[in-house]
Amino acid sequence: MIPSNPMNKTQLTALLRQTALELGFAKVGIVAAEPFLFGEGERLKAWLSLGYQAEMAWMVTHLEKRLDPASLMEGTKSIVCVAMNYYTPDEYDATDPVALKIAKYARGTDYHYVVKDRLKELLACLQTVAPGVQGRALTDSAPIMEKPLAIKAGLGWMGKNGNLILPGMGSWFFLGELLLDVELDYDASTVPNHCGNCRRCIDACPTDAIVENGVVDANRCLSYWTIEYKGETLPEEISRHQNGWIFGCDICQDVCPWNIRFAKPTQEPAFQPRSINRKPDTEELIALDEDAFREHYRKSPVKRTKLHGLRRNIQSALTGREWAGNPDQES
Ligand code: B12
Known part of the structure; x- marks a missing residue:
């Protein structure tokens, strides 16, 4: 009213x-x-x-x-x-390094x-x-x-x-x-840090991207490499530790006790996973052509890498998986 x-x-x-x-x-x-x-x-x-x-x-x-x-x-x-x-x-085991994964x-x-x-x-x-x-x-x-x-x-x-x-x-x-451009009543109190001695995120990051509390070095972050990096191929040390992440990475949030204890599914219809992202299927993703990519990823964050970037990430995850399984194999 x-x-x-x-x-x-x-x-x-x-x-x-x-x-x-x-x-x-x-x-x-x-x-x-x-x-x-x-x-x-x-x-x-x-x-x-x-x-x-x-x-x-x-x-x-x-x-x-x-x-x-x-x-x-x-x-x-x-x-x-x-x-x-x-x-x-x-909708799959996110700790399974073989599964291809798109960040939530x-x-x-x-x-x-x-x-x-x-x-x-x-x-x-x-x-x-x-x-x-x-x-x-x-x-x-x-x-x-x-x-x-x-x-x-x-x-x-x-x-x-x-x-x-x-x-x-x-x-x-x-x-x-x-x-x-109007004045309002402001919030004066901040929330104290409740991370305490926990360091699960720091220990879980496969590329050691959290270099100090709250500080992420993008040079080591899977999220950076799979979303922002524009080059043709991902470096071998990233590939080896990709753990199936093909767009973004959630490892440091998945292991956070605050999320494990309190996360509640969003009610926002727009954030519900699209079918292609529910349980990413290697064959289906590899088979995507430009038209199918445009169709599936219209107004999606995944559009950012374009099709060639997504393919690069998938290829890198698959190769990295082989390398990780064969530590002696040369690149
Ligand atoms: C650059 C960027 C990235 C980079 C760098 C990540 C990073 N942590 O900075 C990359 C590409 C790696 C990235 C990844 C992700 N990102 Co990002 N990203 C940004 C972006 C554009 C800028 C962040 C930035 O300025 N970083 C530089 C550092 C120096 O700044 P800062 O982290 O804000 O640091 C300040 C604080 O740390 C502060 N500080 C530190 N300690 C303390 C203590 C106190 C008491 C205080 C007061 C301040 C303070 O000082 C720093 C300097 O001011 C923001 C959007 C935006 N415009 O803010 C989204 C944003 C941070 N990203 C977001 C998301 C969702 C992600 C991912 C989860 C996506 C994914 N699943 O792959 C990951 C998470 C990776 C991670 N662990 O951080 C969300 C985070 C939401 C949230 N709950 O925090 C944001 C806010 C976008 C949004 N609008 O929702 N991201």
Whole structure:
């Protein structure tokens, strides 16, 4: 119902929070749009100076924007941070190195469409009660540091595996933001880190990509090699440890006790696995031609590698499997 009187800041904030939850976001937090002056900015610069971004050159460009989220929309005063559940249970044994595997985040429709559209709905709803309000919906769609923002907004803590973990929910969540040019009531408290002495993610990573707590070196991360890397073939040391992952990797989240204990299947229809991703079949995937690839992966994250990238990853997983089974074999 739309109230006839203009809403004050507190009422607007309450409406935003409630509507965000009604739209299917699992958690919402709101922060003032301020630059990352110290801590996070320094960490990002250190990460880049160590070359941990590998060939993701886009992580280096627009650094000043990443450090100041308000620069992404003129007049930004507030940032609404949201998390949306994408968890769907595996329909095969994900610890079986022989099975070909597609990361959970990529089994349904690309979150860039889903989360962004939902944030636009949130904005539209806000504009019905506050017509002049301007906003911009983002989900990994601009140079922005989503995890540090979500931490500030009290959504969760930086897991040792480099993913934001939500208390009582786990880490199978996409992050998104709505930049707004109005002031709101802000969340002041952050969630303490609950990883404790656990180091299951660090120990489970087959390529030792988690180089310190919460810090992932993309040069060693299967997710980077199978999604972002553009070269013709994957390096042998990656191939050998690929464990069947052909698009993304979930190992460091699969072993996380917070996920094992708390993950609940998402109710979002768009994130339900497409048939081809349910139990990836080697023969079916190898047989894909351009038309079939386009058909199966329309609006899917998997489109990012194009068909030749997916084929490269499958070939690499199959070869790596043989190498892993025959340690003496030369490449
Ligand atoms: C680059 C990138 C990658 C790279 C690098 C991964 C990484 N961990 O940084 C690669 C390609 C490897 C990757 C892989 C994946 N990614 Co990615 N990725 C990104 C991206 C575009 C930028 C992240 C970034 O800036 N990294 C650089 C480092 C330095 O930044 P940072 O991790 O944010 O680090 C800061 C914090 O660590 C902070 N910090 C550290 N400790 C502490 C402690 C405290 C107290 C505080 C306050 C801050 C703090 O300081 C750092 C600098 O500011 C974001 C989207 C975005 N725009 O933010 C998605 C994003 C992080 N990815 C996401 C996902 C889903 C994945 C995968 C799970 C996909 C998959 N299944 O294959 C994997 C997970 C791999 C892993 N273990 O991290 C989600 C994560 C959601 C979540 N719950 O955290 C994001 C947020 C996209 C989204 N909108 O949902 N990704």
